[in-house]
Amino acid sequence: MRIIVSGGGTGGHIYPALALIERLKQVEPDTQVLYVGTDRGLENKIVPAAGLELKVLHTQGFKRSLSLENFKTAYLFLKAVHDAKKIIREFKPDVVLGTGGYVSGAVLYAAAKLHVPTVIHEQNSVVGITNKFLSRYVDEIAIAFDAARDQFPAAKVTMCGNPRAQQAAANANSDFSWTSYGLSDAKPVLMIFGGSQGAPKINASVVQAIPEFSKRDYQVVFATGQKRYDQVKEALKDVKVGSNVKVVPYIEDMPAKMPKVACLVSRAGATTIAEITALGIPTILIPSPYVTANHQVKNAMALVKNGAAAMITEDQLDGRSLLVQADRLMEDQAARDQMAQASKKMGRPDAADRLIKILYKAIADHQK
Numbered sequence: 001m002r003i004i005v006s007g008g009g010t011g012g013h014i015y016p017a018l019a020l021i022e023r024l025k026q027v028e029p030d031t032q033v034l035y036v037g038t039d040r041g042l043e044n045k046i047v048p049a050a051g052l053e054l055k056v057l058h059t060q061g062f063k064r065s066l067s068l069e070n071f072k073t074a075y076l077f078l079k080a081v082h083d084a085k086k087i088i089r090e091f092k093p094d095v096v097l098g099t100g101g102y103v104s105g106a107v108l109y110a111a112a113k114l115h116v117p118t119v120i121h122e123q124n125s126v127v128g129i130t131n132k133f134l135s136r137y138v139d140e141i142a143i144a145f146d147a148a149r150d151q152f153p154a155a156k157v158t159m160c161g162n163p164r165a166q167q168a169a170a171n172a173n174s175d176f177s178w179t180s181y182g183l184s185d186a187k188p189v190l191m192i193f194g195g196s197q198g199a200p201k202i203n204a205s206v207v208q209a210i211p212e213f214s215k216r217d218y219q220v221v222f223a224t225g226q227k228r229y230d231q232v233k234e235a236l237k238d239v240k241v242g243s244n245v246k247v248v249p250y251i252e253d254m255p256a257k258m259p260k261v262a263c264l265v266s267r268a269g270a271t272t273i274a275e276i277t278a279l280g281i282p283t284i285l286i287p288s289p290y291v292t293a294n295h296q297v298k299n300a301m302a303l304v305k306n307g308a309a310a311m312i313t314e315d316q317l318d319g320r321s322l323l324v325q326a327d328r329l330m331e332d333q334a335a336r337d338q339m340a341q342a343s344k345k346m347g348r349p350d351a352a353d354r355l356i357k358i359l360y361k362a363i364a365d366h367q368k
């Protein structure tokens, strides 16, 4: 299969695309892939690292309020559509897949106008602005939460889950060792990260809690987000950080490491949730209150209701509340086991295979 994949900006849109590609190459080893992203997003780091060719377009998001900047955005969109058409004509894909982010708006719109089969994947329960716009033009829409169904044209929608779940499940028996982080494999690890880019309030709370974490019998791996690392290091300059606590900018190859985590603290982004439920990882979710229609709270509540996660809302978050919840789980294996079981029941470990079927369907329907 020749496939163009486009999704950009944050890890939550990029990792599902990469997981799909990894699986597609297992099913069809001669698959040819071109990734189209923005010139600024995390894809510039993640996609080449995965050994894929990346072409970039310059786009930006529309402001919700009336703004002069929106004229520039509209111009950039039209230019990006024009450039995307050129890329599509040259690459001649059998199908184009969009996984969200502004750049996928231009690429999928261009593909639809060129009558190339198109599929979009929506990771969230509340549909993103780009996918909402594209839903009129594309052939097929794959969703990961039932709640997204009614927000799209019914005939195009198929439940599939998030391909990153299948990748996570496939790595469940990972042989990763925490010794590469200077930690022990004999003691449980609490992993903390605020989404793919880090989150200021989570970072500040972890900084407050570090003197106590440093006295615990468990270990802590804390990712600050690439751009926030220096700031956190500065805040920690007079704090004695125990040898059981590791502070890093970013955690690479998460599917290898997540199975080796006893408990996780994280934002409630859809892709993170797909990973933790695929593996059944006890998690304390801290939903971001800064996202469209508060969708992370909805993502989180779906798990909390089933006993699959605990939640701290951002307004209740500080070093103290974080520590209390973390201790409660890290010091109670039975509570962790119970949460793990409930979480795993919600996982969709065949999501990539389902998405591949949807790609085949879009291609076949065009050949009729």
Ligand SMILES: CC(=O)N[C@H]1[C@@H](OP(=O)(O)OP(=O)(O)OC[C@H]2O[C@@H](n3ccc(=O)[nH]c3=O)[C@H](O)[C@@H]2O)O[C@H](CO)[C@@H](O)[C@@H]1O
Binding pocket: 010, 011, 012, 013, 015, 100, 123, 124, 164, 193, 194, 195, 196, 197, 223, 225, 249, 250, 251, 252, 253, 254, 267, 268, 269, 270, 271, 272, 273, 275, 288, 291, 296
């Ligand atoms: C602020 C914002 O707009 N967030 C959105 C964005 O979040 P964001 O990009 O943070 O999305 P997710 O939480 O869904 O995904 C984060 C991904 O990054 C990985 N990871 C994270 C930290 C790290 O150090 N290393 C690493 O590999 C995680 O394992 C996961 O695969 O996209 C998600 C999916 O569309 C949405 O649900 C989120 O609401």
